Amino acid sequence: xxxxxxxxxxxxxxxxxxWIAIGVCAALLFVVVPLLNLAVPAGxxxxxxxxxxxxxxxIMCYAIVAIAMDLVWGYTGILSLGHGLFFALxxxxxxxxxxxxxxxxxxxxxxxPDFMVFLDWKAFPWQWWNSDQFWWAMLLVVLVPGLLALxxxxxxxxxxxxxxxxxxxxxxxxxxxxxxxxxxxxGFGGNNGFTDFKRILxxxxxxxxxxxxxxxxxxxxxxxxxxxxxxIVTSKTGRVLTAIRDAEARVMFCGYNTLHYKLFVWTLSAVxxxxxxxxxxxxxxxxxxxEMSPANSIEIAIWVAVGGRGTLVGAIxxxxxxxxxxxxxxxxxxxYWLYVLGASFILVTLFLPQGLVGLAxxxxxxVSAPAATRVASAEGAxxxxxxxx
Amino acid sequence: MNxxxxxxxxLGGDATSGxxxxxxxxxxxxxxxxxxxxxxxxxxxxxxxxLSLSIDVGELRCVIxxxxxxxxxxxxxxxxxxxxDRGSAFFGQTIDLARLSEAEIAHAGxxxxxxxxxxxxxxxxxxxxxxxxxxxxxxxRTLFARLASEEHDRIxxxxxxxxxxxxxxxxxxxxxxxQKQWLEIGMLLMQEPRLLLLxxxxxxxxxxxxxxxxxxxxxxxxxxxxxxxxxxMAFVGKIARKVTVLHEGxxxxxxxxxxxxxxxxxxxxxxxx
Numbered sequence: 001x002x003x004x005x006x007x008x009x010x011x012x013x014x015x016x017x018x019w020i021a022i023g024v025c026a027a028l029l030f031v032v033v034p035l036l037n038l039a040v041p042a043g044x045x046x047x048x049x050x051x052x053x054x055x056x057x058x059i060m061c062y063a064i065v066a067i068a069m070d071l072v073w074g075y076t077g078i079l080s081l082g083h084g085l086f087f088a089l090x091x092x093x094x095x096x097x098x099x100x101x102x103x104x105x106x107x108x109x110x111x112x113p114d115f116m117v118f119l120d121w122k123a124f125p126w127q128w129w130n131s132d133q134f135w136w137a138m139l140l141v142v143l144v145p146g147l148l149a150l151x152x153x154x155x156x157x158x159x160x161x162x163x164x165x166x167x168x169x170x171x172x173x174x175x176x177x178x179x180x181x182x183x184x185x186x187g188f189g190g191n192n193g194f195t196d197f198k199r200i201l202x203x204x205x206x207x208x209x210x211x212x213x214x215x216x217x218x219x220x221x222x223x224x225x226x227x228x229x230x231x232i233v234t235s236k237t238g239r240v241l242t243a244i245r246d247a248e249a250r251v252m253f254c255g256y257n258t259l260h261y262k263l264f265v266w267t268l269s270a271v272x273x274x275x276x277x278x279x280x281x282x283x284x285x286x287x288x289x290x291e292m293s294p295a296n297s298i299e300i301a302i303w304v305a306v307g308g309r310g311t312l313v314g315a316i317x318x319x320x321x322x323x324x325x326x327x328x329x330x331x332x333x334x335x336y337w338l339y340v341l342g343a344s345f346i347l348v349t350l351f352l353p354q355g356l357v358g359l360a361x362x363x364x365x366x367v368s369a370p371a372a373t374r375v376a377s378a379e380g381a382x383x384x385x386x387x388x389x
Numbered sequence: 390m391n392x393x394x395x396x397x398x399x400l401g402g403d404a405t406s407g408x409x410x411x412x413x414x415x416x417x418x419x420x421x422x423x424x425x426x427x428x429x430x431x432x433x434x435x436x437x438x439x440l441s442l443s444i445d446v447g448e449l450r451c452v453i454x455x456x457x458x459x460x461x462x463x464x465x466x467x468x469x470x471x472x473x474d475r476g477s478a479f480f481g482q483t484i485d486l487a488r489l490s491e492a493e494i495a496h497a498g499x500x501x502x503x504x505x506x507x508x509x510x511x512x513x514x515x516x517x518x519x520x521x522x523x524x525x526x527x528x529x530r531t532l533f534a535r536l537a538s539e540e541h542d543r544i545x546x547x548x549x550x551x552x553x554x555x556x557x558x559x560x561x562x563x564x565x566x567x568q569k570q571w572l573e574i575g576m577l578l579m580q581e582p583r584l585l586l587l588x589x590x591x592x593x594x595x596x597x598x599x600x601x602x603x604x605x606x607x608x609x610x611x612x613x614x615x616x617x618x619x620x621x622m623a624f625v626g627k628i629a630r631k632v633t634v635l636h637e638g639x640x641x642x643x644x645x646x647x648x649x650x651x652x653x654x655x656x657x658x659x660x661x662x
Contacts, residue, residue, distance in 0.1 A: 236534040239516055243509045250507045253468060255495035255580060256526045264528045 013230055022223060029219035034212050050211060057215045057283045059323045060222045064276035066303045066315035067222075067229050068269040073301065074309035075233055076265050077245030079163075082170030083273050084297035085177050086145035090274030091287040092181075093144050095194035096128060097137035098205075098282060102198045114196070115189045125187040134201060141278040142271050149270030150263065157262045162248075171294050178292035193288025200282055211283070218279045222316070225272055229312050232265075241265055242310075302345050308355025317356055414498055414583055415482040421446045421584050421614045422467065427476035428638075429462055436462040438638035439476070444584070449610035451625045452618045454635035455658060460618045461504060463635070464586050468501045469494045480584070496526075500582035504589050506569035510562030514553050514572055517561050518544045521576035543579070550605075551575040566593040574605070584614045591624050603627045634658075 014022065033056070036048040065087050072078045099113045108117040116124070130136040152173065156166060184190040203210050232238050243251045244258050251258050281287045290296070299322070307318020322341070329337040352359055414421070422444040429437040437459045444450055452460055465471035466478055469491045478486040484497055495501075509517050522540060524530075536544075548554040551571040556564065561572060570590060577585055587606075591599045599621070606615060606628050619625050625632065625646070632649045634642040642652045649655055 232532070235532050236519070237528060237532045239512060239520055240531060242511060243520055246509050246511050247507050249470075249491075250503070250509065251520075252491040253495050253501050254521045254526075254576065255492050255523075256531075257490070257492040260528050 013227065013234065022226075026219070026223060029223075030216055034216065037212060038208055050208065053211055053215050054283055055327060057211075057218050058280060059320055060215075060218045061276045061280040061283070062300075062303065062323055063316040063319040064222050064225045064279075065273050065300055066307065066319040067225050067312055068272035068276070069300050069304045070309060070312055070315040071229055071232070071241075071265050071272075072269045073304060074311065074315070075238065075245065076241045076262065078262065078266065079167045079301065080170045080266075080269075081167045081294065081297045081301060082174035083269070083300050084294075085170075085174035085292050086149060086270040086273035087277040087280070088177075088181075088287065088289075088291035089145045089148065090141045090277030091281040091291060092188055092194070092277075093140035093274070094137050094278035095197075095281050095287045096131040096140075096188075097134060098197040098200060099194050100128075100132040101200060101202075102196065105198050106196070113189070113194075115184075115192065119184060127187050137278075141274050145270040145274035145277075146267055149267045153263050153266040154259075157259050157266075171297065174292050174297050175294050178289045178294075181289035181292060189288070191289060193286060194281070195286040195288075197282065197285055205282060205285075214279065214283050218283070221275060221279060225275075226312060226316070232268075233312065237261070237264075299341070302341065304355075306344060306348050306355055308352075308357030311355070311357045314355045314357035321356065414480065414484065416446050418482060419445055421448075421481060422616075423477075423479045424463070424467070425477050425479075427463070427466055427473045427478060429459075429466060429471060429473050435638050437466065437473070440635070440639050441476075442633060442640060444614055444616060447611045447614055449606060449615045449617070449628060449630055451629045451632045452616060452635060453620070453622075453625060453632060454641070457637075458635040459638040460635055461588060462638075464501060464588055464616075464618070467494075467586060468499060492526075495580065495582075498581075498583035499586065500577035500580045500584070501586045502570075502573050502577055502588055502590055504592070506566065506573050506593075508561045508564075508569050508572050508576065510560070512561055513558050514548070514561055514564070515544060515557040517572055517576055518547055518579050521579040523579065523581045547575050547579055550578075552601075567595060567598040570594060571598070571602075574602075578609075582613065584616070585609070587615065587617045587619075589619055590617060591619065591621055599624055 033048055033053065036046055037050070037053055040047045042049075065083060069080065069083055072080055102113065104111045106112075106114045106117070108114060110117055112121075112124070124131070156169060161169065180186055181188055181193075182191050188194070197205050199205055200210065200214075233241070240251065240256055240261055244261060248258055251261075277287075277291075303318040303322050304315050305318070306322055307316065308314025322344070325340065325344075326337060329340055348355060354361070420443045422442070424440055424442040427437050427440040428435065440459065440463060442463075452463070454460055462471060466473050467486060469486060469489055472487065480486055480494075480497055480499060486494060489497065509520065512520070519536065519540075522543065524534065524540075545554070548557055551574065553564075553568060553572060553575070556568070561569065564572060570593065574587070574590065577587075590606075591602050594602060603624060606617065609615060610630075617625075617628065629646045631644065632646050633640055634649055634652075634655050636658050641658065642649050642655050644652075
């Protein structure tokens with residue numbers, strides 16, 4: 001029987017050009033930057049300073065969060081405005097270990113974090129059980145955000161809370177958590193959080209080599225996250241997720257239990273954020289409750305919207321462009337940064353529904369595009385449309 | 390109809406490939422669907438009022454009735470979207486539809502076409518059929534699912550049947566209204582349902598498309614059971630064997646088309662207008 005040209009769907013991870021681009025990025029992260037930072041003397045024009053290493057490392061953590069956000073928002077249509085919470089929880093979980101690594105080198109020369117001595121605590125509270133073990137910290141980094149997301153997601157998705165209502169609840173969740181972490185009694189250092197880290201796995205944390213190792217691990221995590229997310233969105237599960245975004249009722253009547261699909265992508269997204277937070281804290285050297293502020297979580301959505309929803313690469317681009325602009329503006333014109341951020345979000349929403357990646361694709365004139373470009377294209381409306389519908 | 394129907398719409402034997410084993414469909418008494426005394430009210434308004442209905446295996450039943458008669462609500466109750474306040478809905482002898490979720494009901498073997506054609510607009514026609522195809526639809530299996538060549542052939546055969554073979558790679562959102570209707574019917578058939586519920590399947594179709602749809606439904610009857618809700622009386626007249634008239638949430642009349650058309654009460658509430 002002749003049924004005409006039938007092609008299957010995209011199942012491969014990336015084409016040759018994609019792999020070359022990833023290879024170039026990997027070479028930059030694992031070879032070029034380390035050499036320019038460690039082997040080139042400080043006066044040389046090619047020298048990459050510690051400032052830049054830390055800044056790029058930090059933004060790579062944000063890029064992991066942005067990919068995680070794109071999975072739930074760009075592909076599944078669930079707009080979370082509380083992803084900063086999962087990021088912060090991962091950061092706190094690893095921060096506890098870093099606090100224990102300070103040992104007796106704190107202000108009070110006691111084998112206990114300074115804030116506990118200051119509060120006149122005699123013993124570690126239960127949350128700190130086993131916190132001097134690296135493996136336990138790693139476990140918490142994954143389990144705490146993962147379990148919270150699983151439980152919260154189960155009740156929210158089972159009750160079929162959708163769109164803007166879901167977004168508002170996630171805002172409330174992160175705000176509530178911030179208030180909780182501000183309290184000294186919660187046991188995580190109150191509004192000062194954790195800082196003054198000295199060591200990680202016994203290595204001094206501020207040396208150039210340690211910094212570079214953290215940088216490289218973050219780069220590897222970012223590339224790994226991108227490939228994992230790409231594998232998911234090109235699988236049949238990825239097609240079910242976008243189908244949920246576009247017509248959830250039809251997906252249910254096709255026999256898919258959409259609750260399980262949403263829980264899967266939502267929990268995975270939270271775990272990725274937790275890992276990003278754990279990589280962020282040792283590089284930046286501080287974690288405090290302000291990471292859970294509602295504005296931080298909204299900014300994550302802006303990164304993805306600016307870069308381009310439903311493209312994965314756009315999430316990385318958005319994280320770098322917005323945070324690059326942020327570090328420039330907050331130094332050069334600190335009072336204008338929030339105006340720039342707000343204006344860029346409005347402009348992107350109105351004129352670039354597919355973000356910068358969509359713009360680049362349009363310029364290259366790729367009309368017959370692969371699955372990723374179809375995402376959110378037909379709508380042309382605001383960035384919140386996919387979540388609100 | 391030149392496409393090989395048997396290749397794509399054989400009776401699905403077991404209905405348990407999904408998440409929850411719902412038990413095999415038992416149709417020993419000849420009926421595939423029983424609704425008894427179903428009542429649904431929204432804020433005091435009774436959308437369904439003591440509705441009783443049974444559909445035989447292989448039957449093609451047309452359901453007609455004026456707006457607000459409860460046709461769509463009836464489909465909502467059967468597919469688990471709306472829960473009945475009173476009464477029972479059974480699929481076969483043993484499967485209690487009131488206890489199952491939408492996805493479980495779909496797995497048990499009931500497929501539904503919405504009033505407004507609902508396809509995945511951002512997916513290609515091919516992907517739409519792939520997603521609908523009967524398979525293990527749990528997350529873990531779906532994550533690693535690869536299209537077998539036999540499955541590929543089934544999609545190809547369905548594309549031919551619904552005359553969208555040339556549009557396989559087109560994004561479904563770009564199809565015409567009639568093509569979307571056909572794609573949705575194709576998606577239903579990919580699920581290999583025992584019972585198909587079709588809500589206004591020929592709305593927005595050209596005369597030729599309507600004609601072909603009638604042929605398709607007539608060829609499906611026997612292998613599947615079909616319940617067709619439709620306003621287009623010419624279409625109903627073409628395919629109808631037995632017609633049920635709903636009025637104000639319950640059955641007003643039931644029987645052959647001519648018989649129903651000559652019923653005085655039916656003429657008064659519906660046909661006469």
